[in-house]
Every structure is written in C-alpha cells, then in structure tokens.
Amino acid sequence: MLGFDYESMLKKDLRSHYIRLRDSIPRESLLENSLSIANQVLRLPMRVWRSSYFHLFLPIEEKKEIDTSFLLSVLQGKDKHVVLPKMLDDQRLAHYLLTDSTRLKKNKWNIPEPVEGIEIAPSQIDVVFVPLLAFDQEGQRVGYGKGFYDRFLAECRPDTIKVGLSLFEAEKRIEDSEDTDVPLDYCVTPKRVYSFPME
C-alpha cells in the first residue's frame, strides 16, 4: 500500500512517510519513473508550452529525488530558457539562467547549484517545476518544511504556472495547509497529469 487510508493527514506525518517510501525505491525504478514523468510533462496543456522561462530543480541524488535530467533535455530540445535556484543563507533562493558556460557545484545539502551567472527575477519566470514530498487533491503540497518554495512562489507573478513533480499519487487532503501555502496548478506523476482544481 502506497498512500494512507485516512480522510486527511498532517504535513509532518506525510513528510516522514514519503521520505521513507522514497528511500526504499530501487535506483532503477527511480530512473524509470523519472523518465515517465518527463514524458507525462509533454501532456501539459498549450498554455504551458507557449511559455518560455521554465524554472527547474536539480535533484539531491542521495535523497532519491526525481532525476530531472530527462525533463531538462525535453526543455532544451524545445529551446526553452531554463532557470535554476541557488540557496541563500536567509532561507531564500536566487535564480540563475542555465547556459553552456554555467558551472554547477553541490552545496552542503548535495543540491547541484550554479556557481554564478545571469540572475533572473521571479517575475520573469513563467513556469515553475516544484519538488514535493506529497500533495493532495486540492493541489496543496508538502516539501521539506523550510518554506523555500512557499516564499519563492509568493514572489512570482499570479499567472506563473506551478507544476509539482511527484513519484507518488495524490493524498486525499492535507489537514494543516496554511494561508502562506501557494497551491499547485498541475502535478505530474509517472502515471498522469493532475489539473487543479480537480473536476
């Protein structure tokens, strides 16, 4: 059994459950599922593919995060501008354009980040792919709980399209969503694309 069988769940319980579940995935299925996610992303609607600035995260391999290199190839194949986050000290993110000369270096959390480059303002970003531990049928999400993405998404334009990427399917309801939580517009899993609000 993958999900929980309750009507609603607390973020902290979802966090520990999905961290454990992710840990147990064999590398081979992680790669296979990451490839399926890149293929499902192609099924996102036109308004996504009309956009030009796409924000993507690079995975913490040690934590079995989704391998976004397949998705990166898709975006580059479509000549999209790709923007990567870099963690700053004060729980904020800076954002840099990925170019041929971008040097990447792992930070202390093992996240590959641009060393330097052309900084991009959140208001320039059209689509954000959001890393998740869990999400629900209302498009609410659970991350590591430090609020990096909540703060970042609040700085983006209201029409910036927020697309979660998840190895697992939606939970019914996250009980303790807060006002500062920015909901997703879409979530892509290896099996399907969710659109929020759901029918």
Ligand SMILES: Nc1nc2c(c(=O)[nH]1)N(C=O)[C@@H](CNc1ccc(C(=O)N[C@@H](CCC(=O)O)C(=O)O)cc1)CN2
């Ligand atoms: N690949 C990737 N990049 C990303 C994120 C992500 O989830 N995945 N983020 C999404 O937000 C931001 C970084 N988020 C982070 C959140 C918490 C910790 C951290 O403090 N980890 C400690 C303690 C965890 C704990 O509270 O127990 C640790 O791992 O030891 C690090 C990075 C930006 N870049």
Ligand SMILES: Nc1ncnc2c1ncn2[C@@H]1O[C@H](COP(=O)(O)OP(=O)(O)OP(=O)(O)O)[C@@H](O)[C@H]1O
């Ligand atoms: N716009 C904001 N400004 C200041 N603090 C914020 C903002 N958004 C969220 N926070 C704070 O950040 C913390 C983490 O929030 P939450 O538990 O929703 O994290 P999460 O969504 O799981 O993680 P993440 O955003 O890192 O992926 C909370 O204490 C929340 O109050």
